Amino acid sequence: MKKYTVAVLVNNQYGVLNRVTSMFRRRQFNITALTVSETESPDFSRITVVFDGEERSKELLIGQLYKLPDVKSIKELHRSETVSCELMLIKMRNEPETRNEIKAAADAFNAKIVDYTKESIVYRLTGDSAKIDEFIELMHDYEILEICRTGRIALEKGKSTIRNVTNL
């Protein structure tokens, strides 16, 4: 099993996300992260999907995605040729005994406090997914109240774009 990141440029209409993710369901791929947003053109949205699978099934899946009329272009994003990052909000229990230790870790990771109450602290952290994983690992020593991650977003390095790769 390998981890893949695939960007899919689609028509910006309701129901399209369902068509795309439905293809993952039909081929029994588990999506580990998914982001959707409007692009530089309001006609299109960009879906970034991270999933685990075998190379061959991944290729079949991409072939199946191309069959959808709403799919305009697909690009597999290889780690070495892309810049990527993720955003996380993490809510920790605020207790006098652990406050300083958590703060030290947060400082080391450049996490920002975005909400502070007597009972809880919310940190915001951006970076690559591995860095976020490491921070969460550290926080497991304390009491995590809630986590929300955006999933990986990614763009190719250099001037090439998803719109000039394929079947637009």
Added chain:
Amino acid sequence: MLLSGSDIIIRTLIEQGVDTVFGYPGGQIINVYDSLYKYQDELKHVLTAHEQGAAHAADGYARATGKVGVVFATSGPGATNLVTGIATAYLDSIPVVAICGNVPTTQIGTDSFQEIDITGITLPITKHNYFVNSIEELADTIRDAFKLAVSGRPGPILIDVPKDIQIAKYEYEPMAKVTPFDPESAKLKRVSEAAEIINEAEKPYIYFGGGLVSSGAKEEMLKLAELIDAPVGCSLMGISGVPTDHPRFLGMQGMHGHYASSMSMNDADLIISLGVRFNDRATGNINKFAKKAKIVHIDVEGAELSKTVAASVALRGDLKCTLKNLLPLINKSEKKAWWDRINSFKADEEKYLDNREGLTPRSALLTLNKHLGENTPVATDVGQHQMWAAQNVCFKTSRRFISSGGLGTMGFGMGAAIGAQMATNEHAVLVTGDGSFGMCLNELATAVSYKVPLTILLLNNGVLGMVRQWQTLFFDKHYSNTVLNRKTDFVKLAEAFGAKGEAVTTVEELDKALTNAFNEEGPYVVDCRIDKDEFVLPMLPPGGSMDDIIVKVEK
């Protein structure tokens, strides 16, 4: 001109060259039916007994012509009754446009009476579907649907039209009939790679399927076969794609394919695959499939290339265009040794043929052959009779074998035969079994109402023969729920519907009955009694390879 949405639907269909629509009215599509009333001189509507029959009829119409088949249904159960028909068309890549009514947009999502999310339900079984949200987009949505249905790999499209959109008024501008996206050849680099492999081959086998039929590339394929002196075989969906008696044609291959066709494919050093998708019924055990062969695979659908069988060269492109580019690169050659081998397979096949006296599945179909015209469409249902028909019925013209290959839909035949008859205006034939016929025989009513000249050859064995065959071979003769033992009198049943019929038990009686049937202006049921323990042979056991082929069964 300012028209209501329902008028726009009908006018756009007429503009797109539609002459016949199949369907069934209901509350949420009543406006469209009112417009049909208005335009009844320009657009014929065929009222079926059930929406499923209408969907199969639209499908049969499309299979027989290559044109888009159109079906109407109301919301809720009307729409869900189309599902099996749409899925059947999807699995066989048949261009169908289904138009459903739905509750008004203000009520969508409130579970109102007969409201169902049919675009959601049909998502995985349509090439694409649309929910029409505004009257402005209605006409263009229908045009897009027609274009998409026939472009590239064809397929069914569903359009869901809420009732208020049917009522709303909008300016309608007639437009020209849409044309498919221009077919494109595969990349020339790939074409020359393929040519290289083809020129090196000593034992090539050309294998075509439904894709060749829909691309209309028969002539190009036969030219290729002449050039390289290759035999030609096909999948179930390819049947009637070349005339059955063509000297290079070995027939269908696969689980119940012709012995010589399957053996030649297994022995070949190159399989040139044209518009096929290497379904498990065609390959048997994929790990043992055609081990000696390289595979050149041409298909308009990129997702089919190397999907189940890895191709040596995969070419994505329209078959006709691609073959046209390929032909000039092919060297003419003769393959005498290869044909000696093929002819020995053919001689073996001859030996295994079922030449028993009396009324057998094969003798019944050979008798049917004597009555068929050049252009007679022959539809089937699904099961043993379908395989016997695939093996034994002789075709002269493309698009005349109308059968549910991918989904294997029992009950497909009645609707499909009606659609194919109306599309071709030829006397049509349905070869069916008592199991399949029992599923959708309500469409006999339709065939009677519309005086459809249709010979229904019912191979009646009182059992679900295909499942029984498996139970005999692989389940210790545990005939679990496959013995029908019904008391249905099919002749009386035909008469009750207003049709005619007769039962036959000998070849002579069958011959006479078929003469009567072909002289009839409406449907005619020939209840042809056969033994319950007939087998479809040869047979590759499920998951088996050519080494496991069964050619005879001792009873």
